[in-house]
Structures are given as C-alpha cells and as structure tokens.
Amino acid sequence: MDAFAKKLSQESARPTREEAEEAVRVLLRWAGDDPSREGLLDTPKRVVKAYSELFAGYDADIDDVLGTTFEEVAGYDDIVLVRDIPFFSHCEHHMLPVIGKAHIAYLPSGRVLGLSKIARIVEVFARRLQTQEAMTAQIADAINQGLSPRGVAVFVEAEHMCMAMRGVQKSGSTTLTTTFTGSFKDSAAEQARFMSMVRGR
Ligand SMILES: Nc1nc2c(ncn2[C@@H]2O[C@H](COP(=O)(O)OP(=O)(O)OP(=O)(O)O)[C@@H](O)[C@H]2O)c(=O)[nH]1
Numbered sequence: 001m002d003a004f005a006k007k008l009s010q011e012s013a014r015p016t017r018e019e020a021e022e023a024v025r026v027l028l029r030w031a032g033d034d035p036s037r038e039g040l041l042d043t044p045k046r047v048v049k050a051y052s053e054l055f056a057g058y059d060a061d062i063d064d065v066l067g068t069t070f071e072e073v074a075g076y077d078d079i080v081l082v083r084d085i086p087f088f089s090h091c092e093h094h095m096l097p098v099i100g101k102a103h104i105a106y107l108p109s110g111r112v113l114g115l116s117k118i119a120r121i122v123e124v125f126a127r128r129l130q131t132q133e134a135m136t137a138q139i140a141d142a143i144n145q146g147l148s149p150r151g152v153a154v155f156v157e158a159e160h161m162c163m164a165m166r167g168v169q170k171s172g173s174t175t176l177t178t179t180f181t182g183s184f185k186d187s188a189a190e191q192a193r194f195m196s197m198v199r200g201r
C-alpha cells in the first residue's frame with residue numbers, strides 16, 4: 001500500500017458494508033424515492049459492490065504493480081510510450097465520473113517496466129477520488145520512484161461529468177494536464193517529440 005492510501009486507512013476506520021448500504025438507503029430517501037419498493041430493495045447492496053470496484057484503488061498496492069521490471073532489452077534506451085489508456089475516475093468534489101485517456105512515456109535507464117503495468121498504474125490512481133492534476137502527478141511520481149528512468153511524461157485528457165451533467169453544464173469540453181520529469185522536463189525537444197508521438201497516427 002502506498003503512503004497516501006496507508007495514511008487514509010489509518011486515519012479513518014472503515015465503516016462496515018452494512019453501514020455503507022444504510023448510507024445508500026439514506027441517499028435514496030433524500031433523493032425522494034422509497035428504498036423499500038421492490039426495484040430498489042437490492043440497490044444499496046449493488047451500489048456498495050459497484051463502489052468497491054470503482055474505488056478499488058485505495059486497496060491496491062502500487063509497489064506490487066511496479067515490481068515487474070526487465071533489464072534484457074538489447075540496450076534499448078529510447079522512449080517507451082503507451083498511449084490512449086482509457087480510464088474512469090471520480091472527482092473528489094462531486095463524486096461524479098471523470099472519463100478520459102492517459103498517455104504515458106518514459107526514457108529507460110537500464111530497466112523497463114512490464115507494459116501492462118503502465119496501464120495498471122493508471123488504474124490504481126484512477127480508482128480513487130481525484131483531481132485530474134493530482135492523478136497526473138501521482139502517475140508520474142510512481143513511475144519515477146519505481147523505475148528511476150531518465151524522464152517521465154504523463155498526459156491526461158478527460159471530460160468531467162460534474163461540468164457536463166450539472167453546474168455549468170458544458171458537455172464535450174476536455175481538460176488536459178501534463179507532468180514532465182527529468183529529460184522531458186529539461187528538454188522542450190523531448191516534450192515536443194512526446195506530444196507528436198501521442199498525437200501522431
Ligand atoms: N482543478 C480541478 N477542478 C476540478 C476537478 N474536478 C472538479 N473540479 C472543480 O472543482 C470545483 C468545485 O467548486 P465549488 O464552487 O466548491 O463547487 P460547486 O458549487 O459544485 O461548483 P460548480 O461546479 O461551479 O457548480 C468546480 O469548479 C469543479 O469544476 C479537477 O480534477 N481539477
């Protein structure tokens with residue numbers, strides 16, 4: 001478990017599943033419906049089960065994900081980019097979905113990461129309550145810490161349902177965030193190469 005998740009679990013003892021289901025019943029009543037009608041009887045159970053999937057990132061261990069690295073890559077030391085990694089997250093302000101894609105690159109320094117692990121890192125951080133900025137920085141930081149590469153580039157583009165379904169009600173707008181470390185931070189040319197590889201088809 002990473003430091004952030006550990007701190008949270010120590011600070012706030014988790015309610016039981018029954019308490020969580022009761023909280024859903026309260027929200028159903030607050031919305032104006034009747035939790036005892038047939039169609040809603042199993043809803044609290046379903047919602048809590050769905051939450052345990054949607055927020056599985058609190059229990060995930062980022063160190064496990066970062067554990068699978070390889071050295072035997074015939075001296076390959078250029079950019080490794082995994083683009084168009086889809087994710088679903090939830091904003092920490094409204095608990096509404098954030099739907100987007102992450103593009104992640106690093107410049108290896110001897111070691112490379114299992115390719116699927118890059119997408120798994122996105123899952124760990126997306127399946128928590130987030131701001132897009134924090135998620136972008138956390139992904140870059142995790143790869144930096146776990147792999148010590150020459151540089152990391154993370155580009156996240158997402159639509160926030162809290163801006164589409166409610167409030168300002170602007171659907172279709174996209175928020176872009178980037179974090180660059182190491183050579184990507186120091187070199188505008190490396191940043192440009194990353195962006196053109198992300199955008200190029
Ligand atoms: N920077 C940032 N802001 C976010 C993110 N997700 C949601 N928000 C914003 O968080 C802000 C919360 O603003 P508040 O004024 O406290 O809440 P609100 O009254 O519900 O705001 P409105 O959405 O403008 O109706 C809003 O501007 C949201 O658009 C995110 O990932 N990053």
Ligand SMILES: [Zn+2]
Nearest residue numbers: 091093094162
């Ligand atoms: Zn929001």
